[in-house]
Amino acid sequence: QQQVKQSPQSLIVQKGGISIINCAYENTAFDYFPWYQQFPGKGPALLIAIRPDVSEKKEGRFTISFNKSAKQFSLHIMDSQPGDSATYFCAASRPTGGGNKLTFGTGTQLKVEL
Amino acid sequence: DGGITQSPKYLFRKEGQNVTLSCEQNLNHDAMYWYRQDPGQGLRLIYYSQIVNDFQKGDIAEGYSVSREKKESFPLTVTSAQKNPTAFYLCASTLSGNQPQHFGDGTRLSIL
Numbered sequence: 001q002q003q004v005k006q007s008p009q010s011l012i013v014q015k016g017g018i019s020i021i022n023c024a025y026e027n028t029a030f031d032y033f034p035w036y037q038q039f040p041g042k043g044p045a046l047l048i049a050i051r052p053d054v055s056e057k058k059e060g061r062f063t064i065s066f067n068k069s070a071k072q073f074s075l076h077i078m079d080s081q082p083g084d085s086a087t088y089f090c091a092a093s094r095p096t097g098g099g100n101k102l103t104f105g106t107g108t109q110l111k112v113e114l
Numbered sequence: 115d116g117g118i119t120q121s122p123k124y125l126f127r128k129e130g131q132n133v134t135l136s137c138e139q140n141l142n143h144d145a146m147y148w149y150r151q152d153p154g155q156g157l158r159l160i161y162y163s164q165i166v167n168d169f170q171k172g173d174i175a176e177g178y179s180v181s182r183e184k185k186e187s188f189p190l191t192v193t194s195a196q197k198n199p200t201a202f203y204l205c206a207s208t209l210s211g212n213q214p215q216h217f218g219d220g221t222r223l224s225i226l
Contacts, residue, residue, distance in 0.1 A: 009154070032212050043118075043204050043217030044157070089156060095212050099145030099164045101172075102215055104156040 003027050004092050006105025013112050019077040021108045023090035026071065030092035032100065035064065035075050038087045038107075047088070048075070080112045117141065118218035120205050125223045127192065127199060135190045135221045137205030144210040146188035150174060151202040151220075160203075163188055164210070192223060200225050 005024045013019045023033075032051055036044035050057045050064040050073065057064045063076040077084055090105040118139045127133045137146065145164045149157040159172030163182040177196025182188055188207075192199045202222050206215040 006156075034214055036217075041219070043120075043206075043219045046214045046216065049214060093212060096162075097164055099147075099162065099208055099210060100212050100215070101159065101162070102147075102157075104158075106154060106156040 003103045004090060004105045006090050006108060008108060009106070010109040011111070013077075013080045013110065015080065015082060015112055015114050017080050017112075019080045019084065019110055019112070020074060021088055021090070021110075022072065022074045023092075023105050024070075024072045025092045025103075027092070027094070027103075028071070029094045030103075031095065032093040033064070033066065033073050034091050034093065034102075035062075036089045036091065036104075038089065044089060077110075080110075082112045082114060085110055085112050118205055118207055118216060120203075120218035120221050122221060123219070125221055126226045127223060128226050130194045132191055132193050133223065135192070135203055135205075135223070137188045137190065137218060139186055139188075139205075139207045139218075141207060141209075141216065142185070143207035143216075144185070145208045146182070147206040147208075147215060148172075148178070148180065148188070148190045149204045149206065151204055157204060160190065199223055 034049035035047045037047045038044040061078045066073045091102045093100045147162040148160040161180040163169035179191045205218045208215045
């Protein structure tokens with residue numbers, strides 16, 4: 001059972017535009033929602049993360065919006081740049097004693113065109 | 115620099131062969147994880163370990179084995195029982211508690 005649904009699968013945005021990626025989850029035990037950015041041949045890198053007690057978090061050009069009642073969260077990339085072209089994964093985490101378990105969305109391939 | 119080192123970057127497996135992927139971290143993290151990444155499927159958890167000498171199965175553990183003899187090391191063995199091993203394998207680690215996971219740069223495994 002897929003617990004984190006991510007859309008769209010791919011996205012093309014013009015330079016300077018806004019990129020929006022959406023995720024929805026089912027398990028209310030999740031308590032931490034990170035976004036990862038992955039370039040080809042590299043591991044995912046943590047981009048920004050939010051906890052469910054806030055509705056929005058902004059770091060530079062990246063913003064997470066979180067809707068707890070709808071069990072949805074989204075990533076907005078403002079002023080998108082060609083260097084932002086990568087695959088983006090949303091994830092949802094729940095604690096497991098000494099660590100945590102992440103459930104990932106299926107990823108969004110973003111291409112920012114000049 | 116602190117980080118997670120995965121080796122080798124590329125690995126080839128013959129039919130019926132077991133292969134071992136290395137993951138080492140110098141971040142003093144307690145928990146370590148192995149994921150498999152296939153196109154269009156995101157990352158799926160194979161095994162994880164929250165403490166030395168202890169580990170738990172993830173969602174797709176069949177055909178894989180791990181060990182955690184040292185805090186900094188968490189090797190993954192892809193056994194001959196794994197019939198579809200071709201994938202990108204990622205190792206991650208985190209401090210205890212609900213802290214972000216940090217990833218290595220992966221090992222790409224292919225079948226000869």
